Amino acid sequence: MKNEDEPKDKRLKPGDAQKLTMAEVAKYVGVSAMTVSRAFRQDASVSEETRKRIMEAVDALGYVLDLSAGSLSSRRSGFIAALVPSINNSNFSDTARGMTDALQNSGLQLLLGYTDYSAEKEEELIEAMLRRRPEGIILTGGSHTARARRMLAKAGIPVVETWELPEDPINHVVGFSNSEAMALLVRTLASQGYRKFGYIGGTTARDTRGSQRRSGFQKTVEELGLGPGRMISFGVPPITMEQGGQAIVSLLERWPDTEVVLCVSDLSAFGAIMECTRRGMKVPRDIAIAGFGDYEISSICHPRITTINVDCYGIGRQAAARLLDALHTGEATGDEITLTGYKVVLRESTDRNGVPTA
Amino acid sequence: MKNEDEPKDKRLKPGDAQKLTMAEVAKYVGVSAMTVSRAFRQDASVSEETRKRIMEAVDALGYVLDLSAGSLSSRRSGFIAALVPSINNSNFSDTARGMTDALQNSGLQLLLGYTDYSAEKEEELIEAMLRRRPEGIILTGGSHTARARRMLAKAGIPVVETWELPEDPINHVVGFSNSEAMALLVRTLASQGYRKFGYIGGTTARDTRGSQRRSGFQKTVEELGLGPGRMISFGVPPITMEQGGQAIVSLLERWPDTEVVLCVSDLSAFGAIMECTRRGMKVPRDIAIAGFGDYEISSICHPRITTINVDCYGIGRQAAARLLDALHTGEATGDEITLTGYKVVLRESTDRNGVPTA
DNA sequence: CCTGAAATTGTTATCGATATCATCTTGCCG
DNA sequence: CGGCAAGATGATATCGATAACAATTTCAGG
Numbered sequence: 001m002k003n004e005d006e007p008k009d010k011r012l013k014p015g016d017a018q019k020l021t022m023a024e025v026a027k028y029v030g031v032s033a034m035t036v037s038r039a040f041r042q043d044a045s046v047s048e049e050t051r052k053r054i055m056e057a058v059d060a061l062g063y064v065l066d067l068s069a070g071s072l073s074s075r076r077s078g079f080i081a082a083l084v085p086s087i088n089n090s091n092f093s094d095t096a097r098g099m100t101d102a103l104q105n106s107g108l109q110l111l112l113g114y115t116d117y118s119a120e121k122e123e124e125l126i127e128a129m130l131r132r133r134p135e136g137i138i139l140t141g142g143s144h145t146a147r148a149r150r151m152l153a154k155a156g157i158p159v160v161e162t163w164e165l166p167e168d169p170i171n172h173v174v175g176f177s178n179s180e181a182m183a184l185l186v187r188t189l190a191s192q193g194y195r196k197f198g199y200i201g202g203t204t205a206r207d208t209r210g211s212q213r214r215s216g217f218q219k220t221v222e223e224l225g226l227g228p229g230r231m232i233s234f235g236v237p238p239i240t241m242e243q244g245g246q247a248i249v250s251l252l253e254r255w256p257d258t259e260v261v262l263c264v265s266d267l268s269a270f271g272a273i274m275e276c277t278r279r280g281m282k283v284p285r286d287i288a289i290a291g292f293g294d295y296e297i298s299s300i301c302h303p304r305i306t307t308i309n310v311d312c313y314g315i316g317r318q319a320a321a322r323l324l325d326a327l328h329t330g331e332a333t334g335d336e337i338t339l340t341g342y343k344v345v346l347r348e349s350t351d352r353n354g355v356p357t358a
Numbered sequence: 359m360k361n362e363d364e365p366k367d368k369r370l371k372p373g374d375a376q377k378l379t380m381a382e383v384a385k386y387v388g389v390s391a392m393t394v395s396r397a398f399r400q401d402a403s404v405s406e407e408t409r410k411r412i413m414e415a416v417d418a419l420g421y422v423l424d425l426s427a428g429s430l431s432s433r434r435s436g437f438i439a440a441l442v443p444s445i446n447n448s449n450f451s452d453t454a455r456g457m458t459d460a461l462q463n464s465g466l467q468l469l470l471g472y473t474d475y476s477a478e479k480e481e482e483l484i485e486a487m488l489r490r491r492p493e494g495i496i497l498t499g500g501s502h503t504a505r506a507r508r509m510l511a512k513a514g515i516p517v518v519e520t521w522e523l524p525e526d527p528i529n530h531v532v533g534f535s536n537s538e539a540m541a542l543l544v545r546t547l548a549s550q551g552y553r554k555f556g557y558i559g560g561t562t563a564r565d566t567r568g569s570q571r572r573s574g575f576q577k578t579v580e581e582l583g584l585g586p587g588r589m590i591s592f593g594v595p596p597i598t599m600e601q602g603g604q605a606i607v608s609l610l611e612r613w614p615d616t617e618v619v620l621c622v623s624d625l626s627a628f629g630a631i632m633e634c635t636r637r638g639m640k641v642p643r644d645i646a647i648a649g650f651g652d653y654e655i656s657s658i659c660h661p662r663i664t665t666i667n668v669d670c671y672g673i674g675r676q677a678a679a680r681l682l683d684a685l686h687t688g689e690a691t692g693d694e695i696t697l698t699g700y701k702v703v704l705r706e707s708t709d710r711n712g713v714p715t716a
Numbered sequence: 717c718c719t720g721a722a723a724t725t726g727t728t729a730t731c732g733a734t735a736t737c738a739t740c741t742t743g744c745c746g
Numbered sequence: 747c748g749g750c751a752a753g754a755t756g757a758t759a760t761c762g763a764t765a766a767c768a769a770t771t772t773c774a775g776g
Contacts, residue, residue, distance in 0.1 A: 031755075
């Protein structure tokens with residue numbers, strides 16, 4: 001569908017209107033380019049009258065500031081990078097929202113990337129981001145490739161790691177202990193009389209938060225003298241709802257007398273519950289199931305799912321706030337650790353009195 | 359926790375290592391900066407030997423390319439912008455994944471922004487993106503503010519609108535008719551004998567895809583002589599699972615004899631089903647419910663949800679492909695419309711024979 | 717051994733804004 | 747009315763890479 005012979009083509013050629021530069025706006029208004037540049041900034045000293053005239057011209061001509069030129073000259077890119085494992089996960093998108101909100105009036109934009117739970121992909125993304133010279137960077141977790149660490153160190157910008165408490169933090173940390181959180185859930189359920197604990201999670205170590213939850217489970221079950229936990233590993237993290245369903249089948253085949261199953265996330269817990277329901281088992285009457293993360297689904301589905309509520313939004317907001325602190329104080333603040341909250345949310349899926357049947 | 363008096367502070371000051379420039383790498387290797395620049399690109403003619411030496415130096419020194427300088431000089435920013443309504447929505451994140459995959463070896467990066475279903479926020483984001491001079495832009499839907507349209511026209515870059523078939527397309531379109539898709543679902547269910555149709559959706563016109571689905575429903579119900587549809591509007595789009603639950607309660611209060619309810623999305627359908635279950639109604643025995651979007655949850659939950667499956671991933675992949683076409687052919691291709699597929703997926707939630715009870 | 721094309725490398729100007737410093741107004745106070 | 751600080755504006759150099767063209771080297775073929 002080419003039509004090179006149609007001259008009145010309304011489509012834009014490269015550089016059709018694009019060419020417009022600050023100098024041209026300046027000429028149009030009758031001031032210097034520098035004054036136009038100043039008019040675009042809050043603090044700069046330009047008389048209100050001049051700024052108004054400039055902005056009218058900008059509007060009339062349809063000029064759009066060119067940040068790639070600006071950031072080269074000012075050595076400020078005006079954005080911070082944030083890497084999350086997945087965009088399609090309400091926990092992380094809440095975190096992203098927290099970051100965006102915290103950056104609201106800072107003049108900084110958030111650039112999101114997703115790593116797919118892969119340290120290699122994270123490394124690639126870190127490099128891609130650093131090439132655009134972010135003023136700071138927020139990562140999820142504390143597990144990075146050696147090269148990624150080297151690049152970050154060289155970059156000379158503040159780094160915030162989130163959602164975990166890394167053993168060897170790069171800089172700032174905003175998070176909580178996934179292992180402790182899971183331990184709390186185990187102890188809470190044990191105190192309600194549950195004794196035979198099962199666990200469902202992904203197979204590999206890709207998802208470090210998942211592994212931490214798993215080890216928190218394992219450790220606590222043993223501490224309480226409830227023997228080794230009944231662990232099922234299924235699928236590559238992050239495990240899906242469907243895999244949660246498959247996992248509980250294997251688990252119950254192997255240990256039919258299991259009383260309660262903890263899942264690495266609410267999504268797998270939901271899959272497990274649905275699969276049980278489909279097979280004629282009642283949750284929690286025949287088996288209790290709990291998740292992690294307090295996703296929307298857990299308070300809606302039937303039965304409602306017991307879980308750990310994490311302050312996802314707060315993690316994002318505080319991570320961004322830490323970064324802003326670091327930038328304002330000339331990046332001389334300490335490498336602090338900000339602990340964020342979590343709490344057990346007990347719901348129907350582990351209710352010892354069962355749930356009113358539908 | 360300041361410690362300005364601790365000189366051996368390992369933390370980085372601004373410009374600690376950052377300073378490294380291409381010229382320094384060049385000096386280190388004993389070539390010109392231009393040669394270093396060439397070494398970073400695939401096509402450029404640099405002897406293998408020189409490139410190797412340069413890359414070793416880059417590694418040793420920890421140099422990271424500066425794209426903000428590069429793109430100013432080359433007038434190519436190396437990224438395309440994509441705006442989606444929400445990142446926490448598996449439909450759109452599948453679309454984003456499709457885009458990322460399609461851009462794989464193009465040398466272009468994807469920059470995501472989310473508009474929160476708001477045209478004003480979209481306008482802001484478009485401006486923020488254009489300031490960084492993307493080489494193309496992908497939007498969701500065809501509803502934009504006048505200023506957004508003006509800015510896009512001026513920008514002189516290819517634009518792809520997705521997920522709908524706008525009446526007044528800017529440039530390329532990759533999508534399908536939401537209205538037709540919903541109509542198909544209505545006809546399919548009507549052919550199974552359903553007669554009394556209800557509909558649940560959000561209130562305002564913010565979500566244009568939602569409104570299109572609604573009007574497709576309305577039109578078709580009337581065409582089939584099934585009277586005016588029983589419409590419940592509840593909550594600001596995108597409506598949540600919980601709102602789906604609240605909506606079905608109002609709907610059944612008002613029209614207790616409703617046989618089947620179509621929802622603007624699977625999420626509200628799920629909420630509606632759970633609420634019914636909780637109130638002792640069986641789906642589909644007492645009432646049938648269907649959704650839209652074929653989210654993971656719909657094939658997992660109990661009962662499984664009848665829905666419309668949309669080729670989300672394909673929308674993203676093709677949108678990016680269209681953009682690449684336009685860029686390669688010197689943006690002289692026609693403003694084409696690429697239709698993407700959808701299909702009805704019949705599941706338990708509308709099964710006329712009921713569903714095996716748990 | 718010479719010639720010309722291809723391959724490799726270097727030089728210089730430039731992209732479009734902003735930092736920095738200089739200049740020019742304005743207005744207030746003694 | 748002089749003087750000076752604060753405010754507004756302008757001129758110029760510069761950020762760090764790449765485009766464009768020039769220069770040099772390499773090498774095949776006669």
